[in-house]
Every structure is written in structure tokens, then in C-alpha cells.
Amino acid sequence: MVSALHIIRPGLLTTVQDLGRWGSQAVGVPVAGPMDPFSHRLANALVGNDSWSATLEVTLTGPEIAFEDERLVAVTGAEFDLLLGGQSVPSSVAFVVRAGSRLIFGRRLRGTRAYLAVAGGVAVPQVLGSRATHMLSRMGGFRGRALASGDQVPLGQTIPATWRSSDPARGEGGASVRLLADRHARVRVLPGPHRDRFDDEVFDRLQSAPYTIGTDSDRMGFRLSGPTLRSERDTSMISDATPLGVLQVPASGQPVLLMADRQTTGGYPAIATLVSADIGLVGQLGPGDTISFVACSRREALAALIAQERALMGVGGASRL
Amino acid sequence: MRLVPAGDSVVIAEFEDRIDPAVNARAVAVAARMRQAAVHGVRDVVPTFRSVAVYFDPLRTDYDALCLRLQQAAERSAAGEDSGVETRELTRRTSPIRVPVCYGGTFGPDLADVAAFAGTSEGEAAELHTRRIYRVFMLGFIPGFAYMGSVDARIAAPRRAAPRSRVPAGSVGIAGEQTGIYPSESPGGWQLIGRTPLRPFDPERAQPALFAAGDSVQFYPIDAADGQW
Missing domain, CATH: 3.30.1360.40 (Gyrase A; domain 2)
Structure with a gap:
């Protein structure tokens, strides 16, 4: 059946996200998508959705949401005190929300962004093949913006029989699939597309000490402060593509880590690129938190990604029983 | 390569x-x-x-x-x-995409500066902008924004020292040898010489972006009364 989530309080910044608006970067359309793709996928797997279903990304301060009908729900990523009808419910485990119940995000314990998946998925209209919100271009999600009090966010259809008969609290081990970054993350990098514009010594310096995330950081990117990474070569560059997780180095030498809402192109050289498996770790950080970078091989990057995929497949398999 | x-x-x-x-x-x-x-x-x-x-x-x-x-x-x-x-x-097209532009006035608040840069009149500066057929090199910055070039060196005025916080949708700008159209309202530092009633980007259209990399584009002048704004 079709129903809606009623947003009583939206929290600081709650947006609809799916795995992103791919295929339109050639005409300048940013990809967007979850800042912690792993937690987004885990939440979907726990409630039996496919990984492309849309979830709500909750930032720092969580929402209060009323449910119209009975749904299987999971919250992953940042840990909050979760209250359902006054009772505490766990993170990273699927639970049933009865029709008319309210889910309240209380105190945040760890991490920056939580993902709320509901069986059937969030069913806002697709724009260019995606439901992801890109706020700057007012595209996708719920009317192109963050959720506000009074919004009624449409949900997709579910077939309740598929989960009603099973144990309501499932997906054991969901939380242990990956450790949650707590104010610091050590992440792996591969050389960036413009690595050859930097001396080896500068690439070493990137790994020499942690960087602090600046207050003017958002879903587009994190401004970092730490060891200065000046390019010894020509600093002017013809604009190039800007993949997720590249570390751009502007003239100041203080790098900017490009995240989900980045523009499709940019004119600063990129010294390094985060491995895909570690994007979600930095997605759990916020202003004032720190990041350490360590170089790895392509083989290590893929091994880490395969390990995550295996873990998610295990959860997905369990939730389909 | x-x-x-x-x-x-x-x-x-x-x-x-x-x-x-x-x-x-x-x-x-x-x-x-x-x-x-x-x-x-x-x-x-x-x-x-x-x-x-x-x-x-x-x-x-x-x-x-x-x-x-x-x-x-x-x-x-x-x-x-x-x-x-x-x-x-x-590629999608072989003939230039023709783009109507109302030059100067409130639609092109920087046309006077560009004319001064060129050492000529506003009319002549606009004429120089329409005379060439431009190539769309790529899209980026915001959805549907096409980087086109190259403009006549005489009107290739550098970006404004202080960017505007709000550039209206449809604004046609120059930044050095590049020219382009702001598809939606956004901050921007390009010299604004006019405005087009065309919508370079609309996600609801079958073809959301008017331009693709490799297209050729020619601007032509219209009066404010000729456009639906």
C-alpha cells in the first residue's frame, strides 16, 4: 500500500538520498547521493529494499517522524538514541513501526549522518533517473530541498506478508559490519588524476599528519587544514572532471576533499583520491573532526570494497528469508 | 593520449x-x-x-x-x-544552435564595461559577440552551463573583481575568451552582457540540456519586447 512519512520535526538537515544521479554529469548535473553510501545500503538491506531505494539522510540532529502505516524500518550510520512510541529501539537492526507511531531521534552518540530506510523506500519522483536531493541546484528529493516540518514524504509500496511472519528484530550483525568513525578516520588513498603535478615529497606530506575538517564544510566538500601541499609545478590547470573523494589542492596548499554534492568539473589539481570503500568513513565526520590519509595499492582498495560487498550481501540475504 | x-x-x-x-x-x-x-x-x-x-x-x-x-x-x-x-x-547536431539575446540595459549590466574594455560602443561590443560561431567545449559548474569559446580578443574582458551573489537565469556572460549562459540563478563572476529567454536546462524536458559538448552556437540580438521573460 502507498502511504507517507509525516515530518513532525525535520532535524538540522534531513534529505532524501539514493545512490546518486549518474549519467548526466556530461551536462553538468552533479551526482549527489549519500555521504556514507555503505550505511545507506546497509539500511536498505536490513529492511529488504534493493540498494537503489531512497533513504533519509539525517545530519547531526535527528527528526521526529510519524508513520501512517505499519512498516519495517532500520536506522544505520551515526548512532542516536532512538525512541519508538516511548520505547528505545536499536540502531542497525530492522524493527517494525506500527501505524500511527512516532519515531524520535534523540541524543546523538557517535557519527554525523544516519540513514533511515523504510520497507518500500522513499518514493519521491525521480529526476533524471534518481531521487537524490541536490540542494544547490534544487533538484530531486522532496521538492529539491531538505525536509521541513509538515512535509508528507511519499513511501513506495510494500508487500507486508514478506516480513510480517518473520522475527521483527533482524539483521543481527548489521552494526558490526563496519566500525563507525568517531571524530577521526584513517582512510586509504590512491594517486589522484593530477598526482604528477606534485613532487613525491608533497604526496608524503599528505600522509605525515592528520587534517582537520573546517567549519565551512558541507555535502559538497570538506575544507581541510593541515600540512600544506603546494604544487611545485605550474598551478594553473584546465578544468577537468572531479570524481568523488578527490583531494583538490588550491593555491593555498590546504586541500579540499570533494564529496557527494560536488560540481562535475573543477580547475584545481587533485593530488589523491579516496578509495571507494572509505568514502563512508569520512561521510561520518563533520567540522572539527580529523582525517589521516595513508596511501594504498589498487589491489588493497578493491579487496576492501569486496569485503564490504560480501558483508552487505550477507545482510541482504538474511533479510529476504 | x-x-x-x-x-x-x-x-x-x-x-x-x-x-x-x-x-x-x-x-x-x-x-x-x-x-x-x-x-x-x-x-x-x-x-x-x-x-x-x-x-x-x-x-x-x-x-x-x-x-x-x-x-x-x-x-x-x-x-x-x-x-x-x-x-x-x-554528435547530435551539425548546424549552430541559434540563441536570441537581449543585450545591455538591465539584462546586461556589464555591457558598458566590456565596451570600455574593447574601446568601443555597447552596440559594437554586442555585435562582436554575435559575429562568431562558438564551440561548446564542455558543460560544468551548474546543470546545463556550457563553456563556449572563443570570443573576439577585443571583448575578452576578465571576470569581475567581485563576483555577484545572484546572477539571474538566462544571463549571458563573458570571462576572458569564454562565453556562456547561466541556466539558473546562481552566484557568478562573469561579465553580464545580456539575457536570453531560452532555458538552457530543464530536467522535465525530454532533452534536459539545450547544449552538449561539441555543439556550435551563435547568438543573435533581440529587443526585450521580442522575448518571453
Whole structure:
């Protein structure tokens, strides 16, 4: 059946996200998508959705949401005190929300962004093949913006029989699939597309000490402060593509880590690129938190990604029983 | 051409390091070929001034096979196989897209500055902007924003010292030898010389973006009364 989530309080910044608006970067359309793709996928797997279903990304301060009908729900990523009808419910485990119940995000314990998946998925209209919100271009999600009090966010259809008969609290081990970054993350990098514009010594310096995330950081990117990474070569560059997780180095030498809402192109050289498996770790950080970078091989990057995929497949398999 | 990996899920084919229609034509042709090839796991193919970025799912794409495909596409473009008839199949259009512009006044608050830069009248500066057929080198910055060039050196005024926090949608600007149209309201530092009633980007249209890399564009003047604003 079709129903809606009623947003009583939206929290600081709650947006609809799916795995992103791919295929339109050639005409300048940013990809967007979850800042912690792993937690987004885990939440979907726990409630039996496919990984492309849309979830709500909750930032720092969580929402209060009323449910119209009975749904299987999971919250992953940042840990909050979760209250359902006054009772505490766990993170990273699927639970049933009865029709008319309210889910309240209380105190945040760890991490920056939580993902709320509901069986059937969030069913806002697709724009260019995606439901992801890109706020700057007012595209996708719920009317192109963050959720506000009074919004009624449409949900997709579910077939309740598929989960009603099973144990309501499932997906054991969901939380242990990956450790949650707590104010610091050590992440792996591969050389960036413009690595050859930097001396080896500068690439070493990137790994020499942690960087602090600046207050003017958002879903587009994190401004970092730490060891200065000046390019010894020509600093002017013809604009190039800007993949997720590249570390751009502007003239100041203080790098900017490009995240989900980045523009499709940019004119600063990129010294390094985060491995895909570690994007979600930095997605759990916020202003004032720190990041350490360590170089790895392509083989290590893929091994880490395969390990995550295996873990998610295990959860997905369990939730389909 | 060389292939540069950008992390574990993007590979970039780089051509000569300059802004040049011939170099850009290779990037556009290689991008078109890679889209046609529909390699398993490829998420996005993005041509820029002098490169093509291919985004892929590293768990579903054979990286070596993908790189080989890119090599082959680049070799064909270098051999000139993308010229003539084949180019027409690979790109969307052959004739210039004509864009009406109401120059000057409130729609083009910087036309006077651009005219002063050129040492000529506002009318002559606008005329210089309409005289050339521009190439769309790439899109970026915001959805539907096309980087076009190259404008006559006389009107190639540098960006404004202080960017505006709000540039209206449809504004036509100049930044050095580049010209472009702001598809939606946004901050911007380009010299605003006029405005077009066309909508360069509308996600609800069958073809959301009016322009694609490789297109050619010519501007022509209209009066404010001729446009639906």
C-alpha cells in the first residue's frame, strides 16, 4: 500500500538520498547521493529494499517522524538514541513501526549522518533517473530541498506478508559490519588524476599528519587544514572532471576533499583520491573532526570494497528469508 | 593520449594540455564512442576541455578491458576516423544552435564595461559577440552551463573583481575568451552582457540540456519586447 512519512520535526538537515544521479554529469548535473553510501545500503538491506531505494539522510540532529502505516524500518550510520512510541529501539537492526507511531531521534552518540530506510523506500519522483536531493541546484528529493516540518514524504509500496511472519528484530550483525568513525578516520588513498603535478615529497606530506575538517564544510566538500601541499609545478590547470573523494589542492596548499554534492568539473589539481570503500568513513565526520590519509595499492582498495560487498550481501540475504 | 586512473572507480583519458577545438573534438568523439560501447558497469562518461572521465563500478567492470576500449577509441579519433560522416553520427547536431539575446540595459549590466574594455560602443561590443560561431567545449559548474569559446580578443574582458551573489537565469556572460549562459540563478563572476529567454536546462524536458559538448552556437540580438521573460 502507498502511504507517507509525516515530518513532525525535520532535524538540522534531513534529505532524501539514493545512490546518486549518474549519467548526466556530461551536462553538468552533479551526482549527489549519500555521504556514507555503505550505511545507506546497509539500511536498505536490513529492511529488504534493493540498494537503489531512497533513504533519509539525517545530519547531526535527528527528526521526529510519524508513520501512517505499519512498516519495517532500520536506522544505520551515526548512532542516536532512538525512541519508538516511548520505547528505545536499536540502531542497525530492522524493527517494525506500527501505524500511527512516532519515531524520535534523540541524543546523538557517535557519527554525523544516519540513514533511515523504510520497507518500500522513499518514493519521491525521480529526476533524471534518481531521487537524490541536490540542494544547490534544487533538484530531486522532496521538492529539491531538505525536509521541513509538515512535509508528507511519499513511501513506495510494500508487500507486508514478506516480513510480517518473520522475527521483527533482524539483521543481527548489521552494526558490526563496519566500525563507525568517531571524530577521526584513517582512510586509504590512491594517486589522484593530477598526482604528477606534485613532487613525491608533497604526496608524503599528505600522509605525515592528520587534517582537520573546517567549519565551512558541507555535502559538497570538506575544507581541510593541515600540512600544506603546494604544487611545485605550474598551478594553473584546465578544468577537468572531479570524481568523488578527490583531494583538490588550491593555491593555498590546504586541500579540499570533494564529496557527494560536488560540481562535475573543477580547475584545481587533485593530488589523491579516496578509495571507494572509505568514502563512508569520512561521510561520518563533520567540522572539527580529523582525517589521516595513508596511501594504498589498487589491489588493497578493491579487496576492501569486496569485503564490504560480501558483508552487505550477507545482510541482504538474511533479510529476504 | 594517456590514461590516468583517478582512484579505484574512475579513469581519465587525457589529450594535449590546451584549450583547442581539435583537442576537444577528440575528447567529444571518444566520449561518444564510449557511450556507444556501453561497457558493463560504466556509470558515466564525461568529456571536458581536453579529457574524458569514465566512471565505473570497480566490482562489475573489467578495468583492463575498459582501458583497452579507451585506447582504441582514442586511436580511431587520432586517425581521423571521427571526421566527416562519422562525426555526424557521433554528435547530435551539425548546424549552430541559434540563441536570441537581449543585450545591455538591465539584462546586461556589464555591457558598458566590456565596451570600455574593447574601446568601443555597447552596440559594437554586442555585435562582436554575435559575429562568431562558438564551440561548446564542455558543460560544468551548474546543470546545463556550457563553456563556449572563443570570443573576439577585443571583448575578452576578465571576470569581475567581485563576483555577484545572484546572477539571474538566462544571463549571458563573458570571462576572458569564454562565453556562456547561466541556466539558473546562481552566484557568478562573469561579465553580464545580456539575457536570453531560452532555458538552457530543464530536467522535465525530454532533452534536459539545450547544449552538449561539441555543439556550435551563435547568438543573435533581440529587443526585450521580442522575448518571453
